[in-house]
Amino acid sequence: MKLDYKNLLPQIITLLAVVLVFGFFSYNAQVNMENRGITFGYGFLSQESSFDVQFSLIEFDGSHSYFRAYLVGLLNTILVSVIGIILATIIGVVVGIARLSKNYLIEKTAAVYVEFFRNIPLLLQIFFWYFAALRALPLPQDAEPMLGVFFLTIKGFFVPAFIWNNLDIFIYSVIAAIISIIFVKIYARKKQENEGKQTPVLFISIGLLLILPLLSFLIGGSSFSIDIPVIKQLSKSGFTYEGGIGLPPELIALALALSLYTATFIAECVRAGVQGVGKGQKEAAASIGLTPNQVLKLVIMPQALRIIIPPTTNQYLNLTKNSSLAAAIAYPDLVLIFAGTALMQTGRAIEIVSITMLTYLTLSISISILMNWYNKKIAIKEK
């Protein structure tokens, strides 16, 4: 067989170029590191970090290791992403449905919101909320309580905290409720397939979700008390709140900006999804005698979700990646703590930047693998 040089040549040239570039880089990196007297390695992760973090979900101070600093940053990133995703989904779905409304005013309001927030850089929005909007909030001593227990001040949002007794029993009860709901659902589907009878799954689920945790309070001995934030004077003009949970203004600004920005894209996904379901589908479903609710639940939503979910997941991923803009307003996320402070202290640029990138890369690649699997699963099987 004649070797096909026409196919081989471009491949060899490309490979050679890539190898050359990488070789050039790694050779230089070696030389540079030798000159600076540092050796490549991840041993520094267990060294004592001597910096403090303003806001962390797990205990952290200067005596903990750099690895723990990494964990703190990662958890903070996850926290702001989860808050952002929940808020963005709620706003996005509402606005997306509003854009489909036949009401002229509602449709236009939603359109103005989408066009406005989508066309302004996210960083500018974060700065706006942090430096302009949240700075206009009252000082802790002047803050008016909302509903008596929430305090929105320039130093953050202070909410009451729950102090739990026997929390584990409560969590077990919730898990048990969820598992039994899944079983009820499977049973209901089987029953419908076999006998054609419908079971009110929704009511049973709500009942289970209410009753089982309630039982854990009555019998299991779990209980909670509420810790309300109380104002405390530090110095003549310095006040702060004690007790409760304090959300720092950086977190609020970031979550707000991220969710308002991403919600515009989610709204467009929702709109495209619902519009993507053909009119004929609705009419056909109505003509075989389904009620409007059934049409929505059994015909429109399954088809619309097929269109909505993949791009929306992409938006969730974008939100998570965009949360790295936190570094601009000093919210202690992965990039700020690890690629900022820890890098400045250790000077290990290659290791730290590679770990940071790898973290985000793992996250997004695993989600995209999941998405590909999901897309394959829901794809309409054509003959």
Place this chain on the structure above:
Amino acid sequence: MNKIKILSPNKENLYTYLYSGIFLFSFSVLDVSLNSFFSLNLTGFLPSSISFILPLILGFIGLYLIRIEYSGIKKLDLLNKNINTNNFNAFLSLIIIFVVIKASPPLLSWFIIDANIAGDSKDVCTGTGACWTYIKIWFNRFMYGMYPNAEQWRINLSFIALAFLGSVGYFASEKFKKYLTLYYVVIYPIIAFLFIFFFISGGPIFFDFSYGIIAAVISIIIGLYIPSKFKMYYFIIVPITLYILLKYVLFYEVLIELGKLEALEWVETGAWGGLSLTFIVSFFCLIFCFPIGLFLSLGRRSDLPIIKYISIGMIEFWRGVPLITVLFMSSVMFPMFLPEDMFIDKLVRVIIAISLFEAAYVAEVIRGGLQALPRGQYDAAKSLGMGYWKMHIFVILPQALKLVIPGIANTFLALVKDTPLIFVVGLLEIVGMLNLAKTNPQWLGFAMEGYVFASILFFIICYTMSKYSYNLEQKYKTER
């Protein structure tokens, strides 16, 4: 029976319902407007909580009364159809109307009535409104960054010239239309490059760059006599070799001496900034990311395994990491990968980083277009005896790119919106300049004005771009 009839508006007593409904509705709107514009409260004699929600109730009843289907009055039917289809919609419409009325006086007063623009120091801003004086004084900085005032005509001139050269396509006669693609893809970027480096940067860099031009011209002339089989490799290898030869071997000493004749004052890239830097960065990234993305997408769909997997790796890597870490990499990690004495300018590094990053997104968008084309197009092109490049240039890409105009426009919009992130490496475009101005001790406390100003600017730029892409999409929409 009578009572029920009163409650359900019908056509028989059309005008009774209509007039009472309109009266109630306009009364509620009047009440809210008087309240918000002149702080008069028509219903002040009532308890405050009732007085607060009374307009809502009255307006709701009013809308209910005029909701008469097929009334025969054209305007009423239009109104009912658009904002008043059912109780829920009527309620939402009312709330939107009232919020707009309530919100306009404070906004108007902040933006216009109580705002200051006269004078040239902070002292004139005494009102409760915005202080546009701040924007006026800092305007130059927001536009040009730290670029010396005396040299700013260079930026203006280059932008005007580039805009003019960019619009040539509209005036070209039919005869020259076929050269437009070549012009926009090759010649225009080179001219833009020259302008930026010769004019905006100034100094001896132009002479340095001229080697590149000489190398390109010579290699194109020789290239005309090369058999087409080897043309692709030739155009990759020869210009680079020529450039290196020219720069480091042949004219090294001579042109270094020449380069010292500075025609224009050299302005280092660190001093560039403001909106002009936003434009420069987005412009170059836009030019570079498109071809890179195109090649990556072709590579990803290639049959050659090595090229395919390298392309996949490139695309997935850049798409998987946030831009801010890419910029971190370019500023702290990249210098470690270069020889000690080699230094790449900050701005160039940033442009390379953003171009590679956005190229991955462009590649995925173009891949979508390539996948959407039916197989028959490929088969037909092949059956005509076209090779890989001929097939793609003349058959596949024109159709695929047409399909993905909206996607590419979205990526470019994202690029423009990502430029503020270059603050990471210390370059201050408009948002960075705002943050700098905000911390100036003479101008503390005007963060809001600055951000509103920048938001409006960005909104105008991005909105125009998205509308333009929509027009483009409509223009090239062809039935297949």
